[in-house]
Amino acid sequence: MTVRGEPFRFWTPVVILGLVTAHVVHKLVCAHIDPKVSTPTYDFERELHARRGSIYSAYGDKYPLVKSVPFWEYSLDPLALTNCVVRRRGEPPRPKYAIVRTIAEALGIDYEKVKAMADAPPHRGWRCQSLGLSSDPDVYRTLADSTLVAGVAIHDKQVRQYLQGRRLSHVLGSVNAEHVGSAGIEQYFNRELKGLPGVISGKKDARGRELYDKRRNSVEPIPGADIYLTIEPNIQFEVENILKWGITEYGAGSGWSIVMDVETGAVLAMASFPDFEPLLYGRTTPEQQLNRAIAFNYEPGSVMKVITVAAAMDHSPSKYGPMTRYRTNRDDPDYYRLPGDGGHVWEPTMTLKDAIVKSSNIVIGKLSYDIGPEVLYPYMCKFGFGEKTGIELPGEQYGILPNPNKRMWDKASRSRAGIGQFFAATAIQLASAYQTIANDGVRMRPYIVDRIVDHSGKEIRGKKCEVLGRAISTETSRKVREMMLGVAKTGGTARRAAIKGYSIAGKTGTAQKQIPGGKGYYAGLYRATFCGIVPSGVVKSSPDAVAPVPARIVVLVTLDFDKCTRYHQGGNSAAPVFKLITQAALRYLSISPDRPDELDDIQEGDEYDRIIDERSEKYAP
Numbered sequence: 001m002t003v004r005g006e007p008f009r010f011w012t013p014v015v016i017l018g019l020v021t022a023h024v025v026h027k028l029v030c031a032h033i034d035p036k037v038s039t040p041t042y043d044f045e046r047e048l049h050a051r052r053g054s055i056y057s058a059y060g061d062k063y064p065l066v067k068s069v070p071f072w073e074y075s076l077d078p079l080a081l082t083n084c085v086v087r088r089r090g091e092p093p094r095p096k097y098a099i100v101r102t103i104a105e106a107l108g109i110d111y112e113k114v115k116a117m118a119d120a121p122p123h124r125g126w127r128c129q130s131l132g133l134s135s136d137p138d139v140y141r142t143l144a145d146s147t148l149v150a151g152v153a154i155h156d157k158q159v160r161q162y163l164q165g166r167r168l169s170h171v172l173g174s175v176n177a178e179h180v181g182s183a184g185i186e187q188y189f190n191r192e193l194k195g196l197p198g199v200i201s202g203k204k205d206a207r208g209r210e211l212y213d214k215r216r217n218s219v220e221p222i223p224g225a226d227i228y229l230t231i232e233p234n235i236q237f238e239v240e241n242i243l244k245w246g247i248t249e250y251g252a253g254s255g256w257s258i259v260m261d262v263e264t265g266a267v268l269a270m271a272s273f274p275d276f277e278p279l280l281y282g283r284t285t286p287e288q289q290l291n292r293a294i295a296f297n298y299e300p301g302s303v304m305k306v307i308t309v310a311a312a313m314d315h316s317p318s319k320y321g322p323m324t325r326y327r328t329n330r331d332d333p334d335y336y337r338l339p340g341d342g343g344h345v346w347e348p349t350m351t352l353k354d355a356i357v358k359s360s361n362i363v364i365g366k367l368s369y370d371i372g373p374e375v376l377y378p379y380m381c382k383f384g385f386g387e388k389t390g391i392e393l394p395g396e397q398y399g400i401l402p403n404p405n406k407r408m409w410d411k412a413s414r415s416r417a418g419i420g421q422f423f424a425a426t427a428i429q430l431a432s433a434y435q436t437i438a439n440d441g442v443r444m445r446p447y448i449v450d451r452i453v454d455h456s457g458k459e460i461r462g463k464k465c466e467v468l469g470r471a472i473s474t475e476t477s478r479k480v481r482e483m484m485l486g487v488a489k490t491g492g493t494a495r496r497a498a499i500k501g502y503s504i505a506g507k508t509g510t511a512q513k514q515i516p517g518g519k520g521y522y523a524g525l526y527r528a529t530f531c532g533i534v535p536s537g538v539v540k541s542s543p544d545a546v547a548p549v550p551a552r553i554v555v556l557v558t559l560d561f562d563k564c565t566r567y568h569q570g571g572n573s574a575a576p577v578f579k580l581i582t583q584a585a586l587r588y589l590s591i592s593p594d595r596p597d598e599l600d601d602i603q604e605g606d607e608y609d610r611i612i613d614e615r616s617e618k619y620a621p
């Protein structure tokens with residue numbers, strides 16, 4: 001007996017199943033018949049990273065500092081190796097272990113190791129196993145050949161090599177994982193260094209692997225430009241080693257130093273400690289990342305007294321000169337809140353020349369009070385304080401220079417600004433100001449990049465030697481340098497900076513460290529500085545010489561003490577470090593003595609000198 005509706009219930013699922021089967025069969029047949037989908041491939045397009053430009057020292061191509069090396073990262077996919085058929089046209093498929101041997105021989109890996117990787121059971125998630133890295137293009141061509149090898153995943157990469165390790169870390173900087181500059185030259189010139197990316201397009205199979213024999217478009221990337229610095233590598237080596245020694249020897253927490261060419265403003269060496277490892281930049285602390293030579297504002301202290309005297313003498317040469325005398329009493333009713341001289345007892349009067357040599361706060365404070373901000377402030381601006389120098393490094397600070405036109409100077413500031421208090425400067429600003437005095441009053445823009453050359457060898461930027469203007473007259477600058485000669489002699493504050501055979505026009509600075517927030521100064525904490533011009537440019541090498549030996553370099557050294565120490569004064573710590581650095585620079589630059597017949601003027605038998613000499617022998621530059 002037939003139940004009503006039974007045929008309908010029977011044939012309905014049969015018909016539906018038949019229609020689904022027919023649809024699937026139709027798609028499969030079409031896929032096999034259509035030549036366009038004879039193999040399951042997909043179009044792809046990928047960007048190729050350009051080789052990042054190199055960075056060189058002043059010695060050019062012979063002394064690279066940073067370079068990028070292209071390489072390929074290879075990984076083995078055991079599943080793809082097993083399932084893929086590899087053969088050349090007209091030849092039988094290659095056996096699995098023949099492919100394994102080809103991979104092992106190309107990369108120089110033990111065959112049994114690769115074989116074990118190929119036979120390993122699949123892992124969860126990422127199943128590829130690392131084979132290693134190689135920069136050999138022949139290895140790449142072998143392992144990228146889909147008719148020879150299968151199961152090898154290839155990733156194009158490049159590694160940034162810092163050939164000097166931590167040396168010059170603040171100048172060179174670093175790059176992040178995407179090869180974008182993160183600090184220093186790498187960041188400042190990232191656009192020039194990175195180049196232009198290329199592109200490749202072609203086919204890949206269903207598993208997302210490129211079919212290298214079906215690549216249809218390849219545009220090669222344009223490498224980045226190369227940058228040539230003004231840094232003298234030998235001098236930089238000495239500066240970093242000596243500065244590091246000085247920080248340890250005198251118990252400083254940090255320190256920085258600059259060596260600058262007088263005539264051009266080129267930076268020959270720049271160091272700042274603590275430093276960092278460029279390849280581990282992301283793991284460093286802000287203290288390590290800070291380039292204190294350009295990005296740290298601090299009260300310069302007595303090194304500013306030279307600028308004050310120069311401003312007064314240049315503005316009123318008939319009123320102020322080396323022999324202009326001031327009373328040395330601090331309780332002078334004509335002046336407001338004068339700074340003290342640390343217990344020193346002077347003669348009743350003192351000349352401006354002696355005030356520089358003995359670093360008298362009282363005398364220079366009175367001079368600063370007399371000329372006032374109406375004179376001192378414009379000259380400070382002419383010397384570059386309160387503005388960036390424009391050196392080609394990121395993070396440079398302006399310094400802090402209050403404008404008297406906005407009523408930001410009070411009576412105390414009139415005397416304090418002249419001795420290096422009340423305002424803040426950077427080390428590069430101080431070095432630039434002394435370069436101006438050394439260069440007969442003409443200020444040059446400090447620069448650290450000599451030239452930039454593109455991948456074809458074309459110079460896209462030449463030497464950046466730029467005159468910023470005249471700060472003081474030639475006559476004033478020479479008089480000031482003559483006044484500075486006594487600082488590095490017996491009776492001066494930095495006789496331990498003296499160098500046999502060379503005249504030094506320098507000045508010490510011992511600046512108290514300010515408490516953040518304008519709450520005064522830390523008790524017993526100082527920054528010790530010495531900045532000197534060598535040769536001085538005002539001494540003749542012989543009585544018969546027509547003109548003095550020109551000034552050649554400016555060297556600045558600052559040690560920052562974070563604990564109380566007996567070496568906190570500029571003449572006791574920064575000066576000996578200056579001496580060692582300058583001796584090395586004079587040697588490498590082949591600068592002849594301007595006092596060849598004179599002996600070292602350091603006082604014999606001084607107990608402290610003996611200690612300093614013994615300790616200096618630990619590092620012989």
